[in-house]
Amino acid sequence: MSAAPELNPEQREAVEHGEGPLLVLAGAGSGKTRVLTARIARLIDEGVPPWHILAVTFTNRAAGEMTRRIGALLGEPPAGLWSGTFHALGARLLRREADVLDRDAHFTIYDRDDSLRAVKMAMEEVGVDPDRWSPAAVRSRIGAAKGRLTGPGDLETETFDLLSRRVAEVYPAYEAILRRCNAYDFDDLLSRTVRLLEEEDEVRERYAGRFLHVLVDEYQDTNHAQYRMVRALASGHGNVCVVGDDDQSIYGWRGADVGNILDFERDFPGAHVVRLERNYRSTAPILQVANAVIARNTARKPKELRTVRGGGDPVQVVRTADERAEAEWAVREIAGLSDRFHPGDVAVLYRTNAQSRPFEEALRREGVPYRIVGGVRFYERREIKDVLAYLQLVVNPADEAAFLRVVNWPRRGIGSVTLGRLLAGRGEGENLLETAGHAAEVPEIPAGGARSLEAFAGAVRELHAVQREEPARAVARACLERFSLRTALSEEEDGEERVANVDELLAGIAEFDPSGVEDAPEDAGELELFLQHVALLSDIDRYDPERGSVSLMTLHNAKGLEFPVVFVAGLERGLFPLGRAEESVEEYEEERRLFYVGVTRARDRLYLTHADRRWRAGSGGESSPSPFLDELPEDPVERRRAGWAGRAASGRRAGRAGSRDSAWRGKRDDGSGGDFSWRIGPGSGKKRSAGSGSDEEDDDGGVRYDYGDTQEVLSFEPGERIVHPSFGTGTIRGLEGAGRAVKLTIEFDEGGTRKVMPAYAELRPE
DNA sequence: CATACACTGGTTTTT
DNA sequence: CCAGTGTATG
Numbered sequence: 001m002s003a004a005p006e007l008n009p010e011q012r013e014a015v016e017h018g019e020g021p022l023l024v025l026a027g028a029g030s031g032k033t034r035v036l037t038a039r040i041a042r043l044i045d046e047g048v049p050p051w052h053i054l055a056v057t058f059t060n061r062a063a064g065e066m067t068r069r070i071g072a073l074l075g076e077p078p079a080g081l082w083s084g085t086f087h088a089l090g091a092r093l094l095r096r097e098a099d100v101l102d103r104d105a106h107f108t109i110y111d112r113d114d115s116l117r118a119v120k121m122a123m124e125e126v127g128v129d130p131d132r133w134s135p136a137a138v139r140s141r142i143g144a145a146k147g148r149l150t151g152p153g154d155l156e157t158e159t160f161d162l163l164s165r166r167v168a169e170v171y172p173a174y175e176a177i178l179r180r181c182n183a184y185d186f187d188d189l190l191s192r193t194v195r196l197l198e199e200e201d202e203v204r205e206r207y208a209g210r211f212l213h214v215l216v217d218e219y220q221d222t223n224h225a226q227y228r229m230v231r232a233l234a235s236g237h238g239n240v241c242v243v244g245d246d247d248q249s250i251y252g253w254r255g256a257d258v259g260n261i262l263d264f265e266r267d268f269p270g271a272h273v274v275r276l277e278r279n280y281r282s283t284a285p286i287l288q289v290a291n292a293v294i295a296r297n298t299a300r301k302p303k304e305l306r307t308v309r310g311g312g313d314p315v316q317v318v319r320t321a322d323e324r325a326e327a328e329w330a331v332r333e334i335a336g337l338s339d340r341f342h343p344g345d346v347a348v349l350y351r352t353n354a355q356s357r358p359f360e361e362a363l364r365r366e367g368v369p370y371r372i373v374g375g376v377r378f379y380e381r382r383e384i385k386d387v388l389a390y391l392q393l394v395v396n397p398a399d400e401a402a403f404l405r406v407v408n409w410p411r412r413g414i415g416s417v418t419l420g421r422l423l424a425g426r427g428e429g430e431n432l433l434e435t436a437g438h439a440a441e442v443p444e445i446p447a448g449g450a451r452s453l454e455a456f457a458g459a460v461r462e463l464h465a466v467q468r469e470e471p472a473r474a475v476a477r478a479c480l481e482r483f484s485l486r487t488a489l490s491e492e493e494d495g496e497e498r499v500a501n502v503d504e505l506l507a508g509i510a511e512f513d514p515s516g517v518e519d520a521p522e523d524a525g526e527l528e529l530f531l532q533h534v535a536l537l538s539d540i541d542r543y544d545p546e547r548g549s550v551s552l553m554t555l556h557n558a559k560g561l562e563f564p565v566v567f568v569a570g571l572e573r574g575l576f577p578l579g580r581a582e583e584s585v586e587e588y589e590e591e592r593r594l595f596y597v598g599v600t601r602a603r604d605r606l607y608l609t610h611a612d613r614r615w616r617a618g619s620g621g622e623s624s625p626s627p628f629l630d631e632l633p634e635d636p637v638e639r640r641r642a643g644w645a646g647r648a649a650s651g652r653r654a655g656r657a658g659s660r661d662s663a664w665r666g667k668r669d670d671g672s673g674g675d676f677s678w679r680i681g682p683g684s685g686k687k688r689s690a691g692s693g694s695d696e697e698d699d700d701g702g703v704r705y706d707y708g709d710t711q712e713v714l715s716f717e718p719g720e721r722i723v724h725p726s727f728g729t730g731t732i733r734g735l736e737g738a739g740r741a742v743k744l745t746i747e748f749d750e751g752g753t754r755k756v757m758p759a760y761a762e763l764r765p766e
Numbered sequence: 767c768a769t770a771c772a773c774t775g776g777t778t779t780t781t
Numbered sequence: 782c783c784a785g786t787g788t789a790t791g
Contacts, residue, residue, distance in 0.1 A: 059781080087781050112780090186781065221781095254780065352778055354782080374780085408768095415768045446767080538781060556779050578778055594779080615782095616777085 007031075007038065014241075014274040015039045021234075021268035022241040023261070027305045028290070028600035029281030029562065032243045036217060037066055039241065040081070041073040043213055051080030054211040054233065058218040060085055061541045062560060066217075082211070086226045088536050090189035092519050097196060097203055103182050105521035106528060108392055109535040110178070110185040113385065114401035115139055118181070121400065122173035124423070128166045141167040142174060146187035147223045147255040149194060180431060182398050190225035197232035208236045218560070219244035219264070223255040231267070240268060246301055247294050250556060250594045252586070262301070279305040279600075281562055283312025285636030286599065286606050292633045294596045297589045305600075315606045317629060317639040322613040323570070327358035329642040330567050330609060331366050334550065337565065337605070343368050344548040345564035349555050349598050351576040354616075355569060356552050363550060373553035374539040383489055383498040384505055388531070390479050394463040395528045398431045407436070410488035412456060418449040433457050459483065472526035473510045480506075555598045566602035568595070571610040571626040582627065595628050608632075722746065 007015060011031055014024045015038045026032035036055070044050055057063040063083040071077040082089070091109065098105035110118065119139040123130050128138070141163070145155060152175045155168035178185060184192060197204045214234050216222070219242035222230070234240040242264060249258040265271045279287055287307045294300070320326040334346050348359050353375045363370040378384060386409055389402040396402075408414040414422075425442035426435045439445050439453035459482050467475050480486055480502070489498045514520075514529040521528075540557050551563065570576050577591035599606060614623045720732045722744075734745035 085781060189781085251780080253778080354778090411769080413768070417767060449767090536781080554779060575778095 007034070008278055010274055010276050010278070011035050011038070014276070015042055017241070017272055017274070019237075019239055021238055021264070021271035023264045023268075023271050023273045024241065024243040024276065025261075025273065025301065025303070026243050026245055026276040027279060027303060028245065028248060028597070029279040029305070030276035031278075031280055032217070032245075032276060033062075033066065033069075033560075035276070036215060036241075036243055037069040037073060040066075040078070040213075040215065041070050044070070044074060044078055048213065049080065050078035051082070052210065052212040053078075053081050054089070054214045055081065055083040056086055056089060056214070056216045056230075057083065058085065058221065058560065059538055059540050060088060060536065061538075061543065062217065063088075085536070086222070086229065087186060087189045090193035090229070091184075091532070091536065093193050093196065093207070094184065094189065095521060096519050097200075098521075100200060100203070101192070101196065102179055103184060106182065106396060106524060108181065108183040108396045108399050108402075109189065109532070110181075110183045110401060111535070112139070112186070113380075114183070115143075115185040117401040117404055118177045118183075118185075119170065119174055121404075121423075122170045122177055125177075126169050126173045128170055133163065133166050137163065138167055138170050142171050143185070143187045144255060145171065146185075146191040147225055149191055149225055149228065151195075177400065180398065181400050182396055183401070187225075190223070190229065194225050194228045194232065197229065204232050204235065208233055212237055213239045213241070216240070216242045217244070218248075220246050220249040220258055220261045221251045221256045222260050223257055224260075227257070227260045227267075234268075238268060238270075247297070247303075247593055248559065248597050250559065250590060250597060252590050258299070275303065277303055277305055279307050280309075281603050282307065282600060283309050283604060285312045285315050286602050288636050289315050289606070289632055290596055290599045293592060293599065293628065293631055296631055297592055298585075299589055312636075313605055314636045314638045315608065315632070317632070317637060318607060318609045318642050319625070319640070320609060320611050320642045322611050323355070323358045323615065324362075325642065326569060326609050326611045327362040330359065330569070330607065331362040331368060333607070334368060334565070335366060341565050341605075342548055343370070343550045346567070347551040347553070347558065347561070347563040347565070347601065348567045348569060349553060349558050349601065350569045351555060351578055351594075352570075353554060355575075359552055359569070369549040370552055371543075371547065371549040373543045373551065373557050377539055378501070378504075378542075379534055379537065381498075381501055383501055387476075387480070387485060387502050387505060388534070390483060390485065391476060391527060392531060393433070393460055394467050394475065394479055395525065395531060397433045397460055397464050400432045403432050403436075406483075407453075407456065410484060412452045414449055414452060414456075418445055418453075421445050422453065433460060437461070467527055468523060468525035470525070470527075472512065472514070472530050473506065475525070475527045476506055476509050555594050558601050559597055562601055562603055564603045565605045565607075566598070567607045567609060568598040569609050570614070571608050571629055572614065572623040573626055575614070575616070575623070576626055577628070592628065592631075 008031075011034065014022065014035045017039075024032060024035060026035070040053060040055060043053060055063065055066060057066060063085065067078060067081060067083050070081070082092075084092070094101060094103070094107070095105045098107075108114075116135055116139050119142070120130060120135045123133070123135060123138065145151075145167070152172040155164065155171060157165055157168040159165060159168075178188070197207065211233055214230060216230055221244070230240060230242070242261065244261045246258050246261055249256060249261075252258070260267075265273065282290070284307045287305050291304050295304075318326075318329065320329050330348065334341075334343065337346075350356065350359075356372055356375055360370065360372070379388070386406060389405040392399050393402040393406065404419075407419070421444050422432065422435055422439065422442060425445070426432065434457075435442065436453040437457035439450035439457075440447070442450070445453070463475065463479055463482060466478075470478075486499055486502070489495055489502060492498060509527070509530055512526075512530045512533065514526045517529045517533060520532070524532075540553075543551075543553075543557075551561075555568070568576075573582070576595070577588055581587040581591045608629065610625050610629065611623055614621065721729065722732060723729050730746040730748035732744050733747050
């Protein structure tokens with residue numbers, strides 16, 4: 001068969017293993033993705049139809065990548081293979097099997113925000129005081145209960161713990177609200193699916209009979225509900241292959257249970273175990289550090305990564321004055337590596353998203369292209385969530401979280417008192433929008449407010465009536481129009497940027513290909529499919545690693561990725577390990593595993609940085625080095641202080657923020673990456689040659705990029721011609737802002753001028 | 767009764 | 782540094 005690339009004996013063993021449970025304990029960088037893809041390809045190659053295989057991954061991106069690689073091995077796409085996250089799998093099953101459930105197939109998925117709104121409503125209904133009991137805490141306890149598969153009726157109401165009592169009261173009301181709204185929250189996608197599979201024998205047998213092979217990646221980060229889902233799907237045949245590494249379990253705080261992987265052999269008797277400890281990724285010094293660090297954890301299966309690579313630079317521990325110096329030093333170091341590495345080879349990893357800012361500023365100042373994964377997510381921006389709530393409401397008028405979010409935005413004179421009366425006046429079996437539709441009959445609602453509510457409800461219903469037939473783009477446009485959302489946004493602070501973001505959302509809707517959605521309800525409109533799609537998107541799903549930019553992300557987001565050069569920043573007490581984690585052995589060991597994950601992302605060079613002073617949550621303070629830094633071995637580690645040397649050069653550039661720079665700031669690397677060189681220093685490297693030739697000479701010693709002639713480059717200069725995926729061709733007329741926030745004013749040939757943020761629109765040169 | 771503005775407190779990581 | 786809440790005003 002063709003499906004096996006070079007595999008070592010252990011990898012081959014895992015790929016060739018036949019029927020029955022298989023546990024692959026795969027150390028970092030040991031080629032587990034290769035094993036998974038090769039195994040699936042082998043199964044297909046030997047005659048197992050792809051639709052008999054289920055592959056569960058941690059992110060949608062990983063699923064897509066795996067499917068692509070299997071296709072490459074086989075020479076054709078594995079049609080019918082199911083792959084995706086547990087949440088996506090759950091959503092898909094819940095839609096397919098909606099007839100036996102208490103939500104129909106058009107259900108809405110509530111994120112944490114929506115869910116919190118529903119919890120507040122529930123607390124209101126059962127009379128639990130939100131000032132005394134934090135709705136967020138209640139929500140999180142309900143989520144935890146769902147993760148343990150504890151139902152609304154199963155919580156102890158007579159317990160000593162008062163919060164638990166309140167949660168026990170709120171949980172059933174919360175469930176009733178979700179049901180009324182035809183919504184599932186994130187946790188339901190797992191727990192409800194498990195209940196479906198465990199309680200409905202016919203359903204379980206049908207899927208266990210369909211998925212003759214179940215494969216699960218990152219098994220160490222599954223929670224109890226996910227474990228039970230796997231168990232139900234594998235019931236009967238027992239062909240489960242799980243891959244993971246207990247040392248990389250970093251989601252305990254979210255309910256993940258390392259016990260799942262540690263107890264696999266007990267849960268699936270007769271399991272064959274394969275250990276992958278040969279590391280193909282990192283140099284010896286990096287692995288020595290990684291092994292030394294993780295060896296200090298007590299709760300783990302002993303193992304040691306062995307490198308197959310020789311040589312390697314020592315690991316650098318760098319101390320700087322403050323977070324600004326940390327970032328500036330790192331960026332200069334990145335520039336200094338330009339003879340060996342591209343910006344796209346580099347990742348800066350940190351514990352909290354808030355740490356990204358100084359790095360962004362330094363990178364922007366030096367003109368180094370970068371991309372951020374996570375942080376303030378596009379789909380979580382206020383204006384985006386508001387517009388999405390409108391669309392959600394139009395698709396599902398029963399969605400009360402969406403209703404509450406937008407009922408008084410833009411202002412239409414519905415304050416908290418009117419809203420309270422509306423809630424109180426809700427008729428039996430009625431949702432809020434229906435009540436709003438006849439608000440004039442609801443006692444004590446003033447006439448003005450009632451008219452306003454009725455008009456609002458009427459408009460939502462009108463749009464709902466056409467939403468199934470019309471293209472998503474048209475419904476979205478009509479919705480913006482009908483509620484004057486664009487006007488409302490433009491009048492707010494940062495209005496232009498908000499409007500631009502919403503335009504990008506519209507562009508995303510226009511680009512969306514509904515044919516890619518599997519198992520959608522037959523009578524679902526396009527807009528509904530779009531909303532289903534974005535509900536399960538994660539930050540890392542939007543990340544395209546093939547580009548030539550420095551990557552900035554949290555350590556959690558970096559799981560499963562690798563980079564030639566890695567900076568782990570902010571190694572300070574209280575920051576990493578974070579908070580009070582030092583006080584609890586479990587938490588401390590989880591932070592240490594997170595550190596281990598960070599270290600093992602690096603192929604060739606690893607930097608660990610910390611600062612003496614750091615501004616945190618608005619107030620400054622002294623920072624002391626992380627205890628992790630005391631756990632490193634002496635030898636392949638170099639410690640140094642990045643004082644003020646080299647600062648002169650950076651200072652000289654610091655004040656310079658001319659218009660020439662802005663082209664670079666907004667520069668978006670394209671997909672071809674890899675074959676360009678870049679250098680630093682006066683006179684080194686010639687200008688990039690793409691564009692309209694309007695480059696001025698860059699006369700100081702800045703970082704420069706010299707792209708090969710084959711590379712498409714977007715330089716974003718006024719006058720240049722570009723192609724926008726939904727608006728077509730146009731000419732750049734203006735440019736403002738910086739970094740990800742850069743906005744271009746583009747005059748489109750189709751007519752009309754609009755502002756576009758290249759950070760969200762896939763602009764290409766004409 | 768709605769809204770604008772000042773203040774306070776809490777503060778990770780994310781499918 | 783942010784969001785969510787309390788107070789003054791229209």
